[in-house]
Amino acid sequence: MSLIRKIKDYYKRSKTTLFTTPSHSQGEFIPPLAKKFLGEKFYKCDFSEIEGFDDLREPKTILKELQNKISKIYEAKSSFMLTNGSTSGILAAMLSTLKENDNVLIARNCHVSVYNGLVLTGAKPIWFMPEYDRYWGIYKGIEANTVEKLLNEHQNIKALIITSPTYEGVFSDIKKISNICKQKEVLLIVDEAHGAILNFSKNKEKSALQQNADLVIHSLHKTAGAPNSCALLHVSKSSKISTNEVQNALNIINTTSPSYPLMVAIETTVLYLNSKRGRQKVQKLYKEVENFLKSLPEDIEYYTGNNDKTKILLKSTNINACAFADILNQKYKIEEEYSTPQAMLFITGIGTNNQKLNKLSCAIKKIAADKKLLKAKSKESQLLQLPTVKYTPRQAYFMESNLIDKQNSLNKVSGECITQYPPGIPLILPGEIITQDTINKIKKDKIKII
Ligand SMILES: Cc1ncc(COP(=O)(O)O)c(C=O)c1O
Structure with missing residues (x-):
C-alpha cells in the first residue's frame, strides 16, 4: 500500500483519538497564515510513529515497503529516504564505512558535508585536486587513471569519495573508477546529489548506481522536482556494505521525527519519475x-x-x-x-x-x-591550491580557537571551515594553513584560528 493510501485510509477508518506528537493534532491547530499559504493538507498528512504506521529508524511495515519499492526502482540493494537532504546521506555514508584514522581518498571539490563527515568519523583525508578547466572556471571530471595512480601511491585506503555529476553537471568516469576500486577493495561513495533523474533518462550518461559504486546519494529536490530536503541514500547491489550498518549510521544523523509530508513527497516523486509520463x-x-x-x-x-x-x-x-x-x-x-x-x-x-x-x-x-555594453573580457579563473594540513579536521575542530582579523591570519592554522555557497565547496578547513590566496578569496573580515 502506498503511504498516501495509508494516510487516506487512516482518515476513513480510524476512530482513534491521538495524544501524540506532532502537537498540531493533524491540523486541528494551524497558524492562520500557514493555513492560508500552505493549506491544511500539509498538516493533515503529518504523523509520528502511531499504531498502524511505522518508524523510519527501524522500518518494518509501510515505510519498509516504500523503501523496498524505491530500491527496486533504482535497482539498488537498499534505499533510504532522507528528509534532511543529501547532507544527511553523505554523513551517514561516511559514518557507516569509516572509522577513526581510516584513510579516505577525497576529491577536494566535494560538498562541505564530506568535510563535516571527517569531523564526525575522525577518518584521515588524503586530498587530491581534480583537474581544473580555467576557461570555464570549473573542476573537470575525475579520470580512472588518476584514481589508479593515487591508489597505487597510497596504501590502506578504505574509501574514495567523489562528486559526480558536479554542481555544474560534470561527470567522472564512474564505471572504470568503480572497477578499479573493486579490484583494490576500496569502497566507492558517489555524491550524486545532482543526478537524481539519471536513472529515468534514456541518455547515455548513467547513474553511479548502475555502475557499481557502493553508496550513492541523491537530492530529489535538486533536479527531480521534490521539495527541499527530500533525498535518497542507496546501497548498490554489488556492494558488500550491509543495509544494517547504514541504518545504524542514519539513526545517529537523522531526526527521530521524520516529516511525513516530505516522505509523501519522496514517494510521489519517485513513482512519478518511474512512470511512463x-x-x-x-x-x-x-x-x-x-x-x-x-x-x-x-x-x-x-x-x-x-x-x-x-x-x-x-x-x-x-x-x-x-x-x-x-x-x-x-x-x-x-x-x-x-x-x-x-x-x-x-x-x-x-x-x-x-x-x-x-x-x-x-x-x-x-x-x-546591446553594443553599448562594456566589452569586459572574462578573466581566467585561479584554481585553489591543495592546502598544507597541520591537523585533521576532527583534531582541529575540537581545539581551542580564537577570532582574529583576516589580514593577520597569514600562515596561521584555520580553526573553521569557510565555504562559498553556492557551490558549497570549502575554501579552507579546520587544521589547514591559511595562505594569501585564501585570504584574498574569503569575504568576511575575521577568521577563527587555532
Ligand atoms: C554536490 C552536492 N552534494 C551535496 C549537497 C547537499 O545536498 P542537500 O542540500 O540535499 O543536503 C549539495 C548541495 O548543494 C551539493 O551541491
Missing part, C-alpha cells in the same frame, strides 16, 4: 534544454563537455559573466544559480518549462545584441 517528462526536459542551447546567439558559448544536460553553463565571448548575470538579474528579473567571471550556471529540472527557457533565451539575445 515521468520518463517522458525527463526526456522532454533534455530536449527543451537542447533546443534552448541551439537558440542562443553566436557570441554566447555553452559548455559541451561530458556533463549532465540539466545544467546550463554559459558565457559571453564579449561580456564578463558576472556583469552579464547582473544585467539578467536587474533588467530582466532572471536569477542564475551562480556566476563567476568565467561563466553563469542555470539549473533546470522537472519543473523547468519552455516558457521559462524562452524568457531566458530572449533576455540573453537582447543583452548580447
Whole structure:
C-alpha cells in the first residue's frame, strides 16, 4: 500500500483519538497564515510513529515497503529516504564505512558535508585536486587513471569519495573508477546529489548506481522536482556494505521525527519519475534544454563537455559573466544559480518549462545584441591550491580557537571551515594553513584560528 493510501485510509477508518506528537493534532491547530499559504493538507498528512504506521529508524511495515519499492526502482540493494537532504546521506555514508584514522581518498571539490563527515568519523583525508578547466572556471571530471595512480601511491585506503555529476553537471568516469576500486577493495561513495533523474533518462550518461559504486546519494529536490530536503541514500547491489550498518549510521544523523509530508513527497516523486509520463517528462526536459542551447546567439558559448544536460553553463565571448548575470538579474528579473567571471550556471529540472527557457533565451539575445555594453573580457579563473594540513579536521575542530582579523591570519592554522555557497565547496578547513590566496578569496573580515 502506498503511504498516501495509508494516510487516506487512516482518515476513513480510524476512530482513534491521538495524544501524540506532532502537537498540531493533524491540523486541528494551524497558524492562520500557514493555513492560508500552505493549506491544511500539509498538516493533515503529518504523523509520528502511531499504531498502524511505522518508524523510519527501524522500518518494518509501510515505510519498509516504500523503501523496498524505491530500491527496486533504482535497482539498488537498499534505499533510504532522507528528509534532511543529501547532507544527511553523505554523513551517514561516511559514518557507516569509516572509522577513526581510516584513510579516505577525497576529491577536494566535494560538498562541505564530506568535510563535516571527517569531523564526525575522525577518518584521515588524503586530498587530491581534480583537474581544473580555467576557461570555464570549473573542476573537470575525475579520470580512472588518476584514481589508479593515487591508489597505487597510497596504501590502506578504505574509501574514495567523489562528486559526480558536479554542481555544474560534470561527470567522472564512474564505471572504470568503480572497477578499479573493486579490484583494490576500496569502497566507492558517489555524491550524486545532482543526478537524481539519471536513472529515468534514456541518455547515455548513467547513474553511479548502475555502475557499481557502493553508496550513492541523491537530492530529489535538486533536479527531480521534490521539495527541499527530500533525498535518497542507496546501497548498490554489488556492494558488500550491509543495509544494517547504514541504518545504524542514519539513526545517529537523522531526526527521530521524520516529516511525513516530505516522505509523501519522496514517494510521489519517485513513482512519478518511474512512470511512463515521468520518463517522458525527463526526456522532454533534455530536449527543451537542447533546443534552448541551439537558440542562443553566436557570441554566447555553452559548455559541451561530458556533463549532465540539466545544467546550463554559459558565457559571453564579449561580456564578463558576472556583469552579464547582473544585467539578467536587474533588467530582466532572471536569477542564475551562480556566476563567476568565467561563466553563469542555470539549473533546470522537472519543473523547468519552455516558457521559462524562452524568457531566458530572449533576455540573453537582447543583452548580447546591446553594443553599448562594456566589452569586459572574462578573466581566467585561479584554481585553489591543495592546502598544507597541520591537523585533521576532527583534531582541529575540537581545539581551542580564537577570532582574529583576516589580514593577520597569514600562515596561521584555520580553526573553521569557510565555504562559498553556492557551490558549497570549502575554501579552507579546520587544521589547514591559511595562505594569501585564501585570504584574498574569503569575504568576511575575521577568521577563527587555532
Ligand atoms: C554536490 C552536492 N552534494 C551535496 C549537497 C547537499 O545536498 P542537500 O542540500 O540535499 O543536503 C549539495 C548541495 O548543494 C551539493 O551541491
